[in-house]
Amino acid sequence: MAEQYYATGKRKTATARVWLKAGKGDFKVNKMSFEEYFGGAADKGMVSKPFKLTDTVGSYDVYATLKSGGKSAQSEALRHGIAKALLEVSPDNRLPLKKAGLLTRDSRVKERKKYGQKGARARFQFSKR
Numbered sequence: 001m002a003e004q005y006y007a008t009g010k011r012k013t014a015t016a017r018v019w020l021k022a023g024k025g026d027f028k029v030n031k032m033s034f035e036e037y038f039g040g041a042a043d044k045g046m047v048s049k050p051f052k053l054t055d056t057v058g059s060y061d062v063y064a065t066l067k068s069g070g071k072s073a074q075s076e077a078l079r080h081g082i083a084k085a086l087l088e089v090s091p092d093n094r095l096p097l098k099k100a101g102l103l104t105r106d107s108r109v110k111e112r113k114k115y116g117q118k119g120a121r122a123r124f125q126f127s128k129r
Contacts, residue, residue: 005088009081012109014069018081020089023061025051029078030065037066042075050083053096060089080105 009016027034027044034044051057062082066074083102086093097103111120118124 005085007081007084007088009077009079009084009105011076011080011106012069012073014073014077015067016074016077016081017065018078018085019063020060020082020085021063022059025058026061028061028063038071038075041071047075047079047082049079049100050086050097050102053100053102054086054090054093056086056089076106 003022005020007018009018027047029037034042034047038044048057051060064078064081066078069077079102083097087097087103094103113119
């Protein structure tokens, strides 16, 4: 059996479990093709950026399962997962991926709404009289 590499990528509440296998560059996302799953919501170039940076375009097949979040967050989680899996493939990939900021998890999430307020930061209008 060919060697597989696994990593988990995250963004907001989206989680991507990514497996890389030597192949010809096919993407399978939740048992569908990339275009079929994302439609026009995600840019394949943005997701495959880790492959371009490490000169491995078309070298690996990607199989991923994505959960929760929106399509945009899922595509960014997929990119994060691919970058981490490429790090498993070879430690030499660390420098270009780190310089591009693809190994850092983007931890920004939506701030919660507080009670007695209109939103996370917005307040109800104050009336003196």
